[in-house]
Amino acid sequence: MLQIDCPFCGPRAEIEFRCGGEAHIARPLKPEDASDETWRDYLFQRKSPKGVHFERWVHSHGCGRWFNAARDTVTDRFLAIYPMGEKAPSIEELKARLPDVGSPRHAYAENRVAPERVEGERP
Amino acid sequence: MSQSCRTPEGGRVDRAKPIRFTFDGKSYQGCVGDTLASALLANGVHLVGRSFKYHRPRGIVAAGSEEPNALVQVEMGGGRSDPNTRATVVELFDGLNAESQNRNPSLERDVGAVNDALSPLFPAGFYYKTFKWPASAWHKVYEPRIREAAGLGKAPTEGDPDRYLHRHVHCEVLVVGAGPAGLAAALAAGRSGARVILVDENPELGGSLLMESGTLGRVEPGNLAFARRAAADLAAMPEVRVLTRTTLTGYYDYNYLTALERVTDHLPPGSGPDLPRQRLWRIRARRVVIATGAIERPLVFVGNDRPGVMLASAGRAYLNRWGVLPGRDVLVFTNNDSAYAAAIDLARAGAKVTLADVRPHAGALASEAEAAGVALRPRTVVVDTDGRLRVQRAYLSEIDGEGRIVGALGQPLPCDCLLMSGGWNPNVSLHSQARGLLVFDDSLAAFVPGEAPQPNVSVGACNGDLSFKGALEGGAEAGRLAAGAEAKPGEAFGANEPEAAPLLPLWLVPSDREGLRAKAFVDFQNDVTAKDLGVALTEGLRSIEHIKRFTTTGMGTDQGKTSNVNALAIVAAKLNTSVPAVGTTTFRQPYVPATFGAMVGHSKGPLFDVVRKTPIHDWAEAEGAVFEDVGTWKRAWYFPKAGEDMHAAVRRECKAVRETCGLFDASTLGKIDVQGPDARAFLNRIYTNAWMKLPVGQCRYGLMLRDDGMVMDDGVTACLKDDRFHMTTTTGGAPRVLAWLEEWLQTEWPDLKVYCTSVTEEWATMALNGPNAREVLAPLVEGIDMDADAFPHMHWRSGKVAGVPARIFRISFTGETGFEVNVPAGYGRHVWGAIWASGQKHGIVAYGTETMHVLRAEKGYVIVGQDTDGTVTPHDLGMSWIVKKQGDFVGRRGLERPDLKRDDRKQLVGLLTEDPDLVLDEGAQIVADPSEPVPMTMIGHVTSSYDSPDLGRSFALALVAGGKTRKGQTLHVPQLDGSVAAVSVVDPVFLDPEGKRLHG
């Protein structure tokens, strides 16, 4: 059972969480203008990489908050945890961090709040 | 003394406390401190089982949990029956009753042994090839016969009377194994003040020290004295928890581990009434020190499976730890030094000992062995053995430097015990379970731990260091570092031991015995021979994982603890490659067999899951309601009167609701308080219909879709204030819907200011339905004009009912005039009672979920999850009226996908059977042409089906391909009983299509 570092509650057992699948799937802003292919991709097309994967998690049996995480699917290690709406760290950056990742909570070290929403950009 | 093989002194048993036990119906005497295995050996009993496939007589091979052969059924009566228990770990208690397995009628005379004589017919993979045809014979003939003949213990049939517990703990350092390395680690970590847990399988601490006489070495201040002092020191440390009789069963991610503690297994049943039988510890450790020792390897030679053939270390353990002489004429057969200690100790205890060493030069302990009277036979191998129920004779041959037999063939040597040692396998199971890599060590001819991706370290013998000095020093350093303590010079541990000479791997001992009956076993438990591995290769299998599954080597209760490396090496030799090139199979949890009871813990019976009861539950129970489970709720299903079955009760309830009135407990409906300045805009995006203009005081039915356009949930939502709404959901969907709303708010629309709170259990909800509903309710109401025009359908009002603040929603799921009275849950029972009393003169009935289902189906109201299954759109349900034309909502674009606009999608219809008394099976498939050959074209299925007293006949709802255009057609529904029912397709609204009754 994984241990997941909830940015709001601290490290907790995996059973308290639910994985919400791949992160950074943008819902097209004007659905009525989206082609069938665009909508299909938004609904169904998901990556399943070997290595770094960006996912959404929710602390459903805890604070109930959603957050993003980068997880290595080979080792199941969490490489980063960062707020909803924030850009994903680059894979190069994460790989560079790999030897001494330590706690993935660094994204919250400055007590950051979710950034303002920018029109045209989706979390 | 009946214990004919018990030594006069020595060992950890209490000879002053003899106790009785029974094996296969025969009574024996053992001592306090014995295991079942040591007590049987003390009585000269080596034959304890029959093998899995060939039913060959088998004895005790090992002295610990790695035992492959000595599996027994411990049978204590009253539901206490444990199959496949290793006799080597069963602690003896007075009255213990055990039985051997896989024999008929008795161990000595087993009819299944014919399999051994026929063994040329039963090579590896035999089952897969022989029982292929005819297919129908597999279930009826082959499988039952095979299962009867092959197999292990008997599954218990009675319920388990014992209690099992789980405990969750955290620690900084978890030390696994309390041998010299583990003790040194726990002491060092404990002294730093860290929270430490030390677990060990044995009843006392010491590990290998408990069986070490000093021949192989001595730690200061003496092997047992060291263990005893360490135990006392650890007991005095407040942050150290020592768990004996506890096996580390599983190593999972993020240093999450499980350990199984056998709390009272060593006591007669009932002697610890306040204690559980077993306790499963669920541990999250910051660091783990693995000190699980090493397991000796058997040698693979012809006839190596006879009772009396055991591991050299086991023979030595039985002598030194349990005071049992496993044989008087002992042959030790080895390729390494460690077995010399067994030979020396047994010779000193009075046995006549010969030692055959495959190496040209005797080991470091040779002179000590000769001094003890051991006859040394260098460059000698065992080529065969004799003896039906116990080994009687071994045949020895000399080999040359290439491992070929030279000189005279198979010289017989009488023996009643044959101790073998093929070297040692570091016990890397936990390291490997933790996804650690393995590296092959040529000097040990075994796998040792490589890189460990989790924070753990292996020390001592499990890390390939077989010396006491290495175990003590490595353990202490690991313990200190794991605790995060400064690396100060360790406590000076003293250890004296002889330098070991290198071992000589001899994976498959040469033999002059040829032919199919010359069996050299690799895996005793699964009856896998060296030849079987060859068969697998001949069949073209190359991956070791395939070979494992084809031959079953390394499977079973012991998971190949003694056999795996031998199997790999023999495969490597046959493929002319190296052992690491063959690779290893995966080590899996649990390390030893674990009881289902321990895994389940308290989660059984009434504690299996949460049981939620409404405020009306006790009333319903007193009225004789029958309940059904809906999600975690108990809901009243129907209220039978004396002599009524479900059918009669539901007919009566239905009639009463349509003719006068009925009261229904709807408290389980999900209720979500949605508030905030953007609440209205939020509902407008979540539901398919329009919410921007719903006035305060009104309700609206809403349908929720997933973004792919499929119906997900539904319910009525009321506007309480301009920025506050009371949403209801299906009973089972409540948690899912709340999570869904939160997900959209947090991840997609963080700009919306909306808060959602579950208020399901805040409210008792009572649905009063029927033409007399108003007459029943009105006398109880204060502050609300109950007139039909003042309080119309789909409105809500707040006031008092029976003196209690209430919200009344004028909504209906029956098609009758309906009021849903919501009061704070604590007042629910009171208000229910008041309505019930007021309704008496109108002949009010209480009705349950079954009647509710019938009544709503008559009106064609769907139940999400019954009439839908996640592949149904609002259009499929004939509910296009609820899909707004303007603006986005969740599911809108999904509905426009081409596949969702097809005319031949499954659509909701009503069905009427030709026979009005026939109630169709729910879930039954629907076909257009009943004479079509199988496989028939299935065009739909029945979703709801009932008998209706109002319609005077049965009716059903169904999803049928192109259903909207099939009205009037006759279709056919095959029933479970084999008959085929003809049905005609009708509109899904069967009653009051104009909705007149709703507005009364």
Ligand SMILES: [Zn+2]
């Ligand atoms: Zn949290």
